[in-house]
Amino acid sequence: MLKYILKKILAMIPMLLLISMIVFFGLQLTGVDPINFMVSPDVLSANAANVEALRDSLGLNDPVIVQYFHWLGKVVTGDLGYSFDGSSIAETIAVRLPYTFELAGWSLLLSAIIGVGIGILSAIRQNGIIDYVGRVLAVFGQAVPQFLVGIILIQILSIQLGWFPAGNRVSPGAASAFIDAVQHLFLPVLTLTIGMVAVLMRYARNTTLDVLNSDYIKTARSKGIPEWKVYLKHGFRNAMKPVLVIVLFRIPMLVGGSVVIESVFSYPGIGLTMTNAITSGDYPVVLITTLIIAAAMLICSFMVDVLNALLDPRVRLGE
Template structure:
């Protein structure tokens, strides 16, 4: 199958999944205690007020008609109104999402820059003391909750060693956040720690597997230097499973951002979600769920495309 056909097939699959996500979110909206009207108007609303609200919002129409109306709202960027903030959910997410993306991208970049060479280094020094030490540290980092790790970072690097502020940068824009780089250090490290632990293990396993392949033995027999074999051949082939895993790791990054943002008071979408959960602001919660779901589908699609670019031998039926 050509790359063009592969891309069309993957995009259509992604659109189908996104459509399914909208169905799930729509069902969740109607599964609210007392229905959407009760959730918006509050427990003190009378039956006549609820009936009037349902008629005004079209909630008394058949569910298929309501879903088409809901889908039309989503297409036009309408995610409803926040119960507590009395602002459009789309506006709240638009203000917060870029800052969350900044945090997750920085965490992913730092995590990969550390994990990839670390995994290769472990593979080259397999079963040596340094391999066992790094493996132990990776297991500890992977099993440590992000919240606990963040507290340790604050205690050590903000209280004992006052190098970095305990609170993340504040501001209404990405530029405001970037203007306070010291405040980003601890949130980024907290978000990247688990990624380093996971992806270093993947990179180690992939490198070890490629080191046993026939093309490596052939290159060695031809007199190619070990460093050249590692950098020109093994490294690129080992990146394929790591790139594929990166797309599936996006929801984990967003989940980690939820905890990190709450812990460091970072003004992103994770903190918005946390605040909405505290006040049962369902439109904000479901809007965040929808955005994260779409981001996950998009990340998976990009991972598949990148995997195809890195290794053209990957067929659509096996990826």
């Protein structure tokens, strides 16, 4: 098992390098000069020598391959560099990244509880009201894009009803910081949760139905074991193993989806930081935030692979 884990960890290194190269050289191919975002047009035309000195100090006149390895060497040593506005990227990430983890963590927890719970109830009461309603909600959650769900929630719950704030994470001068943070978290968490619930609900329902219709469940019932004991001891425990894998499989998609949702709700996480950096041409921030999001998704995929190997020894044996 240790050999399998080490193999997976080592495989992540070239993948991160490849991602960093694609993003770095892709930004160079856009042809956008970051100096244009840093200096006003009047200064560009009147102080050409100073602008050129600024370009040299930032290393923008070096060959692209030199710029890449110079940047990569700093990142490997822990120096994330500075934004074009002069702020430390490491400090920005340290503030913004926990907000993204907070958003993704609550969404994962709530979607797992709600999705798996409704899926199990739908399987137990197959073709009942809960089952029909659950299937309709699952189709809706998978068919409607998350950003559109977020816009609809803002329009109804924020603009029309005024129940929740439409953006940001806190309100200045709030009486209770905790309650205010919960109110700001509610809509973005609900948006991410709806999409996750739809997938987990359908998968938990189908998996539970397969288990409940299996031979060993029929044997347990024929022995006169109480129905609640059949469900709890023989059914749910076996049905939840593949569902747990699906929950972990959704984490990379949750991390990626939070980038869009943070932009919709102006939530100050790592995703909003990246989109703002893209629009302002702040290449150093774009590179670091993209690399962090990619690393988070790779780590989540690594966790899924390890869990699969623990549940099924054939995986780590390469069968």
